[in-house]
Amino acid sequence: MTFLHLKVYTYRFLIFGVFVMMLSCDSKISETSSSNYPKDPVENKIDSILSTMSLEEKIGQTAQRGKSSRVKELPKDLKDAVRKGQIGSFLNIMNKEDAKELQRIAVEESPSKIPLIFARDVIHGFKTIFPIPLGQAASFNPSLVQEGSRIAAIEASTYGIRWTFAPMIDISRDPRWGRIAESAGEDPYLTSRMAEAYVKGFQGEDLASPTSLAACAKHFIGYGAAEGGRDYNTANINDNLLHNVYLKPFKTAVDAGSATFMTSFNDLNGIPASANSYILKDILREEWGFDGFVVSDWNSIIEMVNHGYAKDQKEAAEKSINAMLDMEMTSTSYHDHLKELIQEDKFSEKELDKIVRNILRIKFRLGLFDNPYFDSDDTILYDKKHLTAAQKTAEESIILLKNKNNILPLGAKSKIAIIGPLADAPHEQLGTWTFDGEKEHTITPLQSFKSDDEYMVQYSKGLSYSRDKSENDFGDAIKTAKSSDIILFFAGEEAILSGEAHSRADINLPGAQEELITELHKTGKPIILVLMAGRPITLGNIKDKVDAVLMAWHPGTMGGPALKNIITGLVSPSAKLPVTWPKEVGQIPIHYNHKNTGRPVIPEEFVHMDSIPIGAWQSSLGNTSHYLDAGFLPEYPFGYGLGYSSFKYSNFSISSTNPKIGETITVKVLVTNTGDVKAKETVQLYFRDMVGSLTRPVKELLRFEKIILNSGESKEVEFTFSTNDLAFYGPDKKWITESGNFKLWIAKHALDEENELEFILE
Numbered sequence: 009m010t011f012l013h014l015k016v017y018t019y020r021f022l023i024f025g026v027f028v029m030m031l032s033c034d035s036k037i038s039e040t041s042s043s044n045y046p047k048d049p050v051e052n053k054i055d056s057i058l059s060t061m062s063l064e065e066k067i068g069q070t071a072q073r074g075k076s077s078r079v080k081e082l083p084k085d086l087k088d089a090v091r092k093g094q095i096g097s098f099l100n101i102m103n104k105e106d107a108k109e110l111q112r113i114a115v116e117e118s119p120s121k122i123p124l125i126f127a128r129d130v131i132h133g134f135k136t137i138f139p140i141p142l143g144q145a146a147s148f149n150p151s152l153v154q155e156g157s158r159i160a161a162i163e164a165s166t167y168g169i170r171w172t173f174a175p176m177i178d179i180s181r182d183p184r185w186g187r188i189a190e191s192a193g194e195d196p197y198l199t200s201r202m203a204e205a206y207v208k209g210f211q212g213e214d215l216a217s218p219t220s221l222a223a224c225a226k227h228f229i230g231y232g233a234a235e236g237g238r239d240y241n242t243a244n245i246n247d248n249l250l251h252n253v254y255l256k257p258f259k260t261a262v263d264a265g266s267a268t269f270m271t272s273f274n275d276l277n278g279i280p281a282s283a284n285s286y287i288l289k290d291i292l293r294e295e296w297g298f299d300g301f302v303v304s305d306w307n308s309i310i311e312m313v314n315h316g317y318a319k320d321q322k323e324a325a326e327k328s329i330n331a332m333l334d335m336e337m338t339s340t341s342y343h344d345h346l347k348e349l350i351q352e353d354k355f356s357e358k359e360l361d362k363i364v365r366n367i368l369r370i371k372f373r374l375g376l377f378d379n380p381y382f383d384s385d386d387t388i389l390y391d392k393k394h395l396t397a398a399q400k401t402a403e404e405s406i407i408l409l410k411n412k413n414n415i416l417p418l419g420a421k422s423k424i425a426i427i428g429p430l431a432d433a434p435h436e437q438l439g440t441w442t443f444d445g446e447k448e449h450t451i452t453p454l455q456s457f458k459s460d461d462e463y464m465v466q467y468s469k470g471l472s473y474s475r476d477k478s479e480n481d482f483g484d485a486i487k488t489a490k491s492s493d494i495i496l497f498f499a500g501e502e503a504i505l506s507g508e509a510h511s512r513a514d515i516n517l518p519g520a521q522e523e524l525i526t527e528l529h530k531t532g533k534p535i536i537l538v539l540m541a542g543r544p545i546t547l548g549n550i551k552d553k554v555d556a557v558l559m560a561w562h563p564g565t566m567g568g569p570a571l572k573n574i575i576t577g578l579v580s581p582s583a584k585l586p587v588t589w590p591k592e593v594g595q596i597p598i599h600y601n602h603k604n605t606g607r608p609v610i611p612e613e614f615v616h617m618d619s620i621p622i623g624a625w626q627s628s629l630g631n632t633s634h635y636l637d638a639g640f641l642p643e644y645p646f647g648y649g650l651g652y653s654s655f656k657y658s659n660f661s662i663s664s665t666n667p668k669i670g671e672t673i674t675v676k677v678l679v680t681n682t683g684d685v686k687a688k689e690t691v692q693l694y695f696r697d698m699v700g701s702l703t704r705p706v707k708e709l710l711r712f713e714k715i716i717l718n719s720g721e722s723k724e725v726e727f728t729f730s731t732n733d734l735a736f737y738g739p740d741k742k743w744i745t746e747s748g749n750f751k752l753w754i755a756k757h758a759l760d761e762e763n764e765l766e767f768i769l770e
C-alpha cells in the first residue's frame with residue numbers, strides 16, 4: 009500500500025467516523041427529555057407547561073366539545089368548563105363572538121392559559137363551494153385541488169376555524185356507500201396525490217400563518233370498505249390489502265405533514281378503529297413517525313359499547329386511551345373516566361403526558377399560543393378569485409362520458425329546452441358536507457344559460473326534485489322539448505342522497521327521472537343528459553335514449569357557468585373517472601385494480617345468459633370470472649373521459665428493458681392533439697407485476713400527467729419512477745420489490761392496452 013493509498017484510506021475512515029457520529033447524534037437528538045442534547049424549543053415549552061398542569065387540565069386537553077346550533081347563548085357550564093381547563097377544542101362554533109369569548113376565557117382565565125382549537129368540516133370549500141371531492145379527484149389535477157383547499161382555509165379562518173376535518177381519503181370501491189362522494193375514489197395512487205394536495209392547500213406553507221388550517225386525514229382506517237356499502241359497517245381487510253391499498257394515502261398524508269388524523273367508526277378485522285393499537289400505535293406512530301394528534305370520530309369511542317368491544321363507556325375509554333387515541337370528539341368518556349383509570353393503574357399519567365404533548369405540539373405549530381385570536385374580516389368570502397378557481401375546478405371535474413355523433417359542443421343560436429330537477433337547484437348542486445355554502449351565491453346552469461343572449465332557452469322542470477315520482481308536469485316538459493332543437497336534461501341526486509349515512513342499495517336515477525327521459529326521447533329531439541350526483545349512477549336503458557352524457561358530480565357554487573362553458577365548447581371536457589362506473593349495482597364492488605384470478609375473463613368465450621340453450625348441459629367451458637347477465641365490463645372504466653379533441657400517443661419508450669432493482673426508470677411518450685380544438689389530456693401510466701410472491705393486481709396506476717395542447721401540437725411526456733414504486737407489502741410483512749417481468753401501459757383509461765411495453769427487473 010502506497011502512502012497515497014494510506015492517506016485515502018485514513019481520510020475515508022475519518023469521514024466514516026464523522027458520519028457514524030452524526031448518525032448517533034441524530035438519534036440522540038430525536039430522543040425525549042432524558043437526552044443531554046438540546047431539544048426542539050417547542051418540546052421544551054411543552055415540558056414546562058406539562059410540569060405545572062393538573063391531571064384535570066391534562067384530561068381537559070383531550071376533550072373536544074360542540075355546542076348545539078339550537079342553543080343561541082353560550083351555555084354557562086361550557087364557559088365554566090373552559091375556565092377550569094376542561095376543554096381542549098371545540099367544533100362547530102360558528103358565532104365569531106362566541107369563539108372569541110371562549111378563546112379569551114381559555115387564554116386569560118384557565119389555569120394554564122392554553123388556547124383552544126376551533127374545528128369544522130371544511131370539506132370542499134367554506135363559503136365558496138368547490139365540486140365534491142370525488143369530482144375534484146376527477147380533475148386529475150392536484151394543483152387545482154391544492155388551490156381550492158387553500159381558498160377554503162382562507163375563508164374558514166375568518167371564523168376562527170384553524171382545523172378542518174379533511175381530507176377524507178378513504179379508498180372507496182363501492183358507489184352504494186354515500187361517503188364515496190367525499191372521497192377521491194378507488195385508486196391508492198390518485199387518492200395519495202389528492203391527499204397531498206389537500207394537506208398542502210389547507211395547511212399552506214406555514215401552519216402558524218393565521219390562514220392555515222390543520223388538516224385531518226380521515227378516517228383511519230378502512231371506513232370505505234364498509235360491508236355492502238352500508239355506512240358504519242364492519243371492514244374486513246387483510247393485512248396485505250390494508251397496506252397495499254387502504255393505508256397508502258394515509259402514509260402520504262403523514263409525509264405531506266398532516267397535523268392530525270381521525271379514527272373511523274368501523275371495526276377493522278374485529279377491533280374498532282378507535283381502539284386499534286396496531287394501526288394507531290404500531291403503524292401510525294412507530295412505523296410512520298407521526299407526531300401530530302389523533303381525534304376520534306363523533307362518539308366513536310363510546311360506540312365501542314355498541315360494537316360489543318367494551319362493556320361500558322369506562323372500558324371504552326380505557327381501550328382507546330391505551331391505543332393512544334389523543335382526543336375525544338363530543339362524547340365524554342375520557343373526561344368521565346380517565347382520572348379513575350389512572351388511579352386504578354389502567355393507564356399512566358406519563359402516557360397521558362405524551363397525549364397532551366401531541367395536542368400541544370399542534371397548538372404550538374398553529375401559532376395559537378402567540379396568536380390565539382383571529383381576523384374576522386370576512387370581506388374575502390366569495391372573492392372573485394375564489395369564484396374563478398371554483399369554476400375552473402368544476403370545469404376540470406366534469407366528465408364527458410358519451411358524445412354520439414359529436415353532438416356536443418352545442419352550436420350557438422340553438423333553441424334549448426332546459427328540463428330536469430337539477431337544472432335550477434342551487435342548494436342541491438353544492439353537494440354533501442357544505443354546512444357553510446349558501447344557495448343564494450350559487451349559479452345554476454339555468455341561470456347561466458338564461459343570462460347569455462346567444463341561446464334561446466325554454467325551461468320546464470318536469471320533476472320538482474330528484475326523488476319526485478309525480479308525472480303531473482311531464483306534459484309541459486314534453487311541450488317545451490317539442491318546440492326546441494335540443495334538450496338539456498339535468499338529472500341526478502339531491503345533495504342529501506349521498507354523504508354520511510346516505511348509502512343507497514339502488515343507484516339508478518331516483519324518482520321518475522328515467523320515465524321522463526323515456527318520454528322526452530319519444531319527441532325525437534336529441535338529449536344531452538347532465539348528471540349531478542354524489543356517486544356514479546347506473547344508467548341502464550337510458551344510456552341509449554340520450555345522445556350525450558356529462559357527469560358533473562355536485563359541482564358547487566360555480567357549477568352553472570362551468571357547465572355552460574363545457575356544453576357550449578368554450579372549454580373542452582378533460583376530467584377522467586376516479587372510480588369504475590358499474591353497469592349494474594350487482595357488479596359492486598368493482599374496481600380496475602383487481603386480481604386476475606385463476607380463471608380470468610376470456611372475452612371471446614363469454615356467453616350471455618340469453619344465449620344459453622334451454623336444457624344446456626353443465627360443463628366447465630367458458631367458466632371464467634364474470635356475470636351471466638352483466639358480463640365482465642363496467643359501463644365506463646376508471647380513468648375514462650372524453651373531450652372535444654382527440655389525442656395520439658406515439659414513440660412510447662423506456663430507458664431500459666432490463667433495469668436493476670434500485671434503478672430509476674424513465675418512460676416517454678409523444679402526445680399529439682389530433683383534433684381541432686385546444687384541449688387537456690391526462691396521460692396515465694399503469695403497470696403490472698406479472699408474478700409475485702403474493703398475487704398482484706392486473707393493473708396499478710403508477711403516474712399521471714395532465715397536459716394542454718393546441719390543435720396539431722405535440723408534447724413529449726416523461727414519467728420517472730424508481731423500482732421502489734413497484735414495491736408491495738409482501739407475505740413477510742415487509743415492503744419488497746421483486747425481480748421479474750413487468751408490463752407498462754401508457755393509456756387513456758384503465759382498460760386501454762394499445763400502448764404496451766415490457767421490462768424485466770433484475
Ligand code: BGC
Nearest residue numbers: 099129173226227305306508
Ligand atoms: C363524520 C366525520 C366528521 C365528524 C364531525 C362524523 O359524523 O364521520 O367525518 O368530521 O362527524 O362533523
